[in-house]
Amino acid sequence: MSTASKGPARPTTAELEALPLAPPAATGLREVVRRRYLLGMLVRNTIKSRYQGTVLGWLWSYLQPATRFLMFYFLFQVMIGRGAGTIENFAIHLFAGMVIVHFFTETFNGGTQSLVQNRSLITKLPVPREMFPVARMLVAAWHTVPMLVILVIPCILLGWRPDPVGMAAALLGFSLAAALGLALGLLFSVGNVFMRDVGKIAQTLTMFVTFSVPMMYSYTLVEERFGPTGAELYLYNPMAEAVLLIQRGFWTGTTSDPAATAEVHLPDHLFTRGLAMTAVSVLLLVLAQRVFARLEAKVPERL
Template structure:
């Protein structure tokens, strides 16, 4: 049985038997097939990274310079001018830990939403699983988050941080939540963006709120203090997976730079941080399954829509 993707394009006056199909259909599709074809994934990630810095004088050094300048701007505005950090110890690490997570999420979400439209030439010509493009976007975003992580590790070490297993596990859990959540949303919105380009604008609008909806330029304890008479607000706040991931990464790095880590964790982190993090990862994995089903349902008509 032929699918819409296999139906030939009909051109007036041309013999139908000489026309090629619109796109060759891949024998298998889905996220599992993407990782079976890891060589294609590696090629796509490598070419995307190289194209970003092609023709630039500083090349990959921009990966360090841009996040460092972004961090300086946030730090100057919110710490120096506004004094948002207050009496928090090592507010700079608190801030950069949030920046790393927010950057990883927004790059994955925004780039993943546009990934199918941006790669229309490859999708039409090659029989590859179309999930390849959102996955590659997530990996490219992770790759470009590495310089920010290095900056955070170096700055934390200067301020007295030393690796501890619980903290590193917390940070890994936070990054896992963002990777799964970002990929899930990229799958959902990338195929929707093929049908209606408005979804690309929707993602840009949504990600503008991310910076202010996570405990980055302010501590989580401030949310509890401002809404102490209605404590359920803090619980609703923590339903945001990105906020949970930020807190986990702060547990991994910022807490260890404090002179009294236990007191800082008790004051600025929720007591059930670990259980919430594990539950959030499970929810994000369930969302990834639903996103794959949604993508599989709509991706057959992607070539003709492009």
């Protein structure tokens, strides 16, 4: 009995490895946007692989941040009180910062490892290699959405209502984190191809982000301990600025007097600093893409 044809068989891993290196492809972030269908497939496959073999699947992206927030709430709101007696709704203050720090670190670390982890695709398919760090940034954004949902729910219960200034602040904070994270992801990803220690350096750097932003402590504490000059130097950290922006968007609106909270716990010229640092991060992204373009031709043979 003859069997119906099922189409051409998919190549095995050994057959893929035997293929010659792919010819050079058009490069650049603009080319990545032009091939957004392929980019979307890469993002979906990356997300699916993360939850492969689990029963709850993507629901874990909600359960894990929800559990983390409840732990913070119990510890700081119930057991300790108001964040050691200094910050109202400290759990919101902490979790808001954690949302944007998570987005940045996952973009940075994921982008750094993206070329090495996709070596089989890079060496065989003629695609712009910037696509892989960009895909990891989009995956990070996808995982950040559930954290935002978990953040918004208690904010609403505590009386928060979205306001244009606050939403603009949060959007600016995410834009800053996205541009900076992608720029560093591009630079470190190509560096990681030539020297694997670069990936370890990236992981070490992101460990410091959690402690170098006003998340587990307030910006006011920085001013008290280090004075105006020290606080000014502290604000040169772009992620500290990003955290303050998202706290302006969500946390301040949950306090009993949002205007007074913003005046006391947020620095002056918050938006001006945010816009300046976002512009610098975009410039760094342009420079990172140029460095990436100069080195990417050697990536397939080094992988």
